[in-house]
Amino acid sequence: MGTNARLFWILAGFFYVVAVIYVIWSWLAALTPSAQTQPQVEWVGALAIALSGVLWSLIAFYLGRLHKSQSSELPEDRPDANIDDGQAEQGEFSPWSWWPLILASGAALTFVGVAVQPWISFIGAGILVLALVGWTYEYYRGNFEH
Numbered sequence: 001m002g003t004n005a006r007l008f009w010i011l012a013g014f015f016y017v018v019a020v021i022y023v024i025w026s027w028l029a030a031l032t033p034s035a036q037t038q039p040q041v042e043w044v045g046a047l048a049i050a051l052s053g054v055l056w057s058l059i060a061f062y063l064g065r066l067h068k069s070q071s072s073e074l075p076e077d078r079p080d081a082n083i084d085d086g087q088a089e090q091g092e093f094s095p096w097s098w099w100p101l102i103l104a105s106g107a108a109l110t111f112v113g114v115a116v117q118p119w120i121s122f123i124g125a126g127i128l129v130l131a132l133v134g135w136t137y138e139y140y141r142g143n144f145e146h
Contacts, residue, residue: 001067002077008060015053022046099135106131 026042075085106127113121139145 001063001070001074005060005063005067008056008063012053012056012060015049015056019046019050019053022049094138097135097138099131099138103128103131103135 023041023046026040026046030040075081078085106124108124110121110124110128113119113124
């Protein structure tokens with residue numbers, strides 16, 4: 001976590017520096033002889049870049065606080081850690097399952113329907129509901145039932 005927090009602080013500093021450079025650059029670009037208007041700063045881009053820096057600062061602050069509240073170092077932060085130290089049970093996954101593919105197809109069809117024709121969304125929503133029910137209950141029937 002500590003390494004991640006430092007990386008995000010570096011990203012935040014980068015975006016703050018780029019925001020200042022962007023303001024200066026847009027001011028100087030408006031001073032060129034070909035510009036027909038008064039020199040102005042392009043505030044939309046400057047604000048977007050500065051707010052990106054704020055976003056990275058918030059993430060870095062959170063990760064820093066989380067790192068300080070931990071009782072020990074994570075294996076990712078220790079230089080003497082082995083690969084096996086970071087292995088933990090991540091949950092139960094079914095690599096044979098086709099339901100995630102069907103669910104993603106239903107979601108894609110639903111969003112295509114929102115963009116193209118609304119009637120397609122109803123077909124996609126039906127596939128979504130079918131896939132959610134199928135994925136939820138796949139361990140209750142068939143070869144892998146409990």
